[in-house]
Amino acid sequence: MSFRGVTGLARVAWRNLWRNRRRTLIVLSSVVVGVFVLVLFDTLNLGMVEQMLDNQLRLHIGHVQIHRQGYHANPAVERFFRKAEALRQQVAAEPEVRAVAPRVLVHGLLSSAYNNGGVQLVGVAPEAESLVTFIADQIVAGRYLTGEGSEILIGERLARKLEVRLGDRVVAMAARPDGQIGSEVFRVVGLFRTVSADFDRTMAFIPIDRARAMLGLPPDAAHELAVLLDDARQADALKARLQAALPDTLEVLTYRDVVPLLVMQRDLYAEMMYLIYLIIGVALIFGIINAMLMAVLERLPEFGVLRAIGMSEGRLFLLVSLESLLLGLLGTAIGWALSLPVYAYLARHGLDLAVFSEALAAFGVGSVIYPRLTLRVVWNAWLIIPLVAWLGALYPAWRAIHVEPVEAMRAV
Amino acid sequence: MNPNAIVQAEQVTKIYDEGAVPVQALRGVSLTIEPGEFTVIAGPSGSGKTTLLNLLGALDVPTEGRVFFEGQDLSTLSRRERARLRLYKIGFVFQAYNLIPVLTALENVEFVLLLQGVPERERRRRALEVLEQLGIGELAHKRPHEMSGGQQQRVAVARAVVSRPRLVLADEPTANLDSATGARLLDLMEQLNREQGVTFVFSSHDPQVIERGRRLLWLHDGQIEREERR
Numbered sequence: 001m002s003f004r005g006v007t008g009l010a011r012v013a014w015r016n017l018w019r020n021r022r023r024t025l026i027v028l029s030s031v032v033v034g035v036f037v038l039v040l041f042d043t044l045n046l047g048m049v050e051q052m053l054d055n056q057l058r059l060h061i062g063h064v065q066i067h068r069q070g071y072h073a074n075p076a077v078e079r080f081f082r083k084a085e086a087l088r089q090q091v092a093a094e095p096e097v098r099a100v101a102p103r104v105l106v107h108g109l110l111s112s113a114y115n116n117g118g119v120q121l122v123g124v125a126p127e128a129e130s131l132v133t134f135i136a137d138q139i140v141a142g143r144y145l146t147g148e149g150s151e152i153l154i155g156e157r158l159a160r161k162l163e164v165r166l167g168d169r170v171v172a173m174a175a176r177p178d179g180q181i182g183s184e185v186f187r188v189v190g191l192f193r194t195v196s197a198d199f200d201r202t203m204a205f206i207p208i209d210r211a212r213a214m215l216g217l218p219p220d221a222a223h224e225l226a227v228l229l230d231d232a233r234q235a236d237a238l239k240a241r242l243q244a245a246l247p248d249t250l251e252v253l254t255y256r257d258v259v260p261l262l263v264m265q266r267d268l269y270a271e272m273m274y275l276i277y278l279i280i281g282v283a284l285i286f287g288i289i290n291a292m293l294m295a296v297l298e299r300l301p302e303f304g305v306l307r308a309i310g311m312s313e314g315r316l317f318l319l320v321s322l323e324s325l326l327l328g329l330l331g332t333a334i335g336w337a338l339s340l341p342v343y344a345y346l347a348r349h350g351l352d353l354a355v356f357s358e359a360l361a362a363f364g365v366g367s368v369i370y371p372r373l374t375l376r377v378v379w380n381a382w383l384i385i386p387l388v389a390w391l392g393a394l395y396p397a398w399r400a401i402h403v404e405p406v407e408a409m410r411a412v
Numbered sequence: 413m414n415p416n417a418i419v420q421a422e423q424v425t426k427i428y429d430e431g432a433v434p435v436q437a438l439r440g441v442s443l444t445i446e447p448g449e450f451t452v453i454a455g456p457s458g459s460g461k462t463t464l465l466n467l468l469g470a471l472d473v474p475t476e477g478r479v480f481f482e483g484q485d486l487s488t489l490s491r492r493e494r495a496r497l498r499l500y501k502i503g504f505v506f507q508a509y510n511l512i513p514v515l516t517a518l519e520n521v522e523f524v525l526l527l528q529g530v531p532e533r534e535r536r537r538r539a540l541e542v543l544e545q546l547g548i549g550e551l552a553h554k555r556p557h558e559m560s561g562g563q564q565q566r567v568a569v570a571r572a573v574v575s576r577p578r579l580v581l582a583d584e585p586t587a588n589l590d591s592a593t594g595a596r597l598l599d600l601m602e603q604l605n606r607e608q609g610v611t612f613v614f615s616s617h618d619p620q621v622i623e624r625g626r627r628l629l630w631l632h633d634g635q636i637e638r639e640e641r642r
Contacts (some may be wrong), residue, residue: 005526005527005529008526008532009526012512012514012515012523015514015515016514019513019514301510302510302512302513305506305510305512306512307495308469308471308498308504308506309498309499309503309504309523309524309527309571310495310496310497310498310499310500310502310524310527311495311499311527312492312495312496312499312527313491313492313495315527405471
């Protein structure tokens with residue numbers, strides 16, 4: 001049938017939709033609520049998982065990391081590289097790079113007078129580090145590092161475990177490349193609390209020079225350059241460029257290489273949204289089937305007349321399913337119109353889940369979640385909901401076309 | 413076979429087998445409708461009038477015997493082909509008018525043309541033309557519930573004739589109308605028959621309709637009892 005014919009039928013379908021105004025409004029409102037919930041849920045879910053990943057990246061990992069070749073597979077203390085400052089400047093000159101932080105990394109033991117615990121000791125250049133990660137903003141007691149003296153910054157949870165307070169002394173011990181044990185006394189100058197409980201239990205920050213001295217490394221040595229980009233999506237392009245430019249002795253990794261599980265987790269959470277779509281879709285479809293079936297059954301004589309005057313089964317099917325499709329499209333439009341202001345509000349102010357912040361901390365999410373709207377969400381709602389509405393009309397439409405013109409007219 | 417025939421029934425039998433006892437509605441009926449006829453199938457209720465009309469209109473198929481429409485055996489056509497035949501060749505007027513309630517008079521008349529795929533502008537022009545011819549142009553934008561029964565039935569006639577079908581079948585068209593309104597409706601159909609050569613076949617037991625028929629087929633117990641021509 002021509003497009004003209006379809007629009008003609010659509011006009012009839014639209015009017016049929018409003019013959020039983022109350023029934024249509026009830027089904028319509030269920031579609032509206034469904035779309036409203038889906039849009040907000042999907043955008044919040046996406047915002048949460050993106051935030052989760054972003055938090056992890058901004059917490060420590062950065063978007064791109066540079067190590068000596070093989071360090072990521074086996075992060076041994078002797079796998080450091082030299083000329084760290086020159087390399088830092090070279091990388092920082094790349095256009096998409098926002099900041100670069102050099103690090104000396106070693107697993108070690110931190111002991112207080114009362115207790116001890118395994119930690120990841122991170123030797124940082126305080127200024128550069130504060131530009132790449134937001135550790136400097138997470139201080140809840142004391143201060144951030146200055147780079148001077150034997151200062152150490154530890155997590156609140158670690159401090160509790162070690163039973164130390166600001167100003168207390170702790171002893172750090174770690175294996176040096178030469179096989180000796182390096183040890184040094186640090187004074188706790190600051191405590192941090194991040195969104196990640198795990199991070200707060202296991203990370204300890206010291207000035208990079210102190211770390212080098214403790215481990216007997218040359219003054220231009222580092223294990224890692226952490227690179228922050230303007231946009232995470234530029235990571236692959238930068239990696240390719242740096243790999244070509246830098247010597248083979250160095251490895252360039254994106255966050256996907258460093259924390260593939262986190263990336264997978266984000267994708268999985270995004271995928272899990274389809275389960276919600278399925279649940280809401282199933283809930284909607286029965287309401288639609290029911291309403292359309294009633295609408296069809298009470299109009300069987302009319303369909304008999306349409307068949308009698310020569311309407312084909314295909315067009316009658318189209319007429320009935322168009323009614324449902326229009327209902328789905330209208331409901332989706334209204335659902336969107338209602339959800340967008342709420343989305344806009346949440347995008348600006350965030351959704352404060354302070355009540356659940358303990359649980360969220362375990363997942364590495366902040367307590368305020370900002371929804372994120374992507375084209376995928378738009379597609380999902382505009383495609384899935386009208387499709388569900390159309391599917392809900394299949395059985396009723398099938399009933400409609402199987403009416404015998406003669407029998408239907410006898411019922412008139 | 414009659415080469416002039418629009419529709420021709422040969423020894424058709426129809427048995428309804430739905431209830432506990434099969435009902436034989438038609439018992440070997442043969443008849444031929446030629447162009448320009450104004451024919452009434454008359455008989456008491458239960459005599460098989462509507463059944464015969466349904467068979468002539470390709471709405472149903474006989475249990476035995478054959479019906480030819482323009483020489484084509486209807487039993488060889490699929491449901492889809494029969495629907496197409498009805499769409500292009502046959503107009504229907506029903507006892508209960510059966511206009512589409514959500515459409516205006518004009519749109520009801522247009523609907524047949526819509527199904528035929530006629531472009532919108534031409535659809536509108538032709539539908540308005542027919543309404544004007546039948547003297548109900550002023551009803552064009554009224555919905556069925558805003559019209560009297562007589563007005564609705566006139567719109568139904570307009571719908572039946574708008575695509576210039578070979579044959580218009582009218583099943584008890586005056587049954588729901590008072591006699592004055594029924595008379596005016598019949599005037600209209602006579603006029604269409606006379607001036608435009610539209611072929612009408614009625615089923616009715618209304619004396620008013622029977623009186624007007626130029627050919628009368630009396631049906632009794634599923635058989636043609638007698639035939640009159642005037």
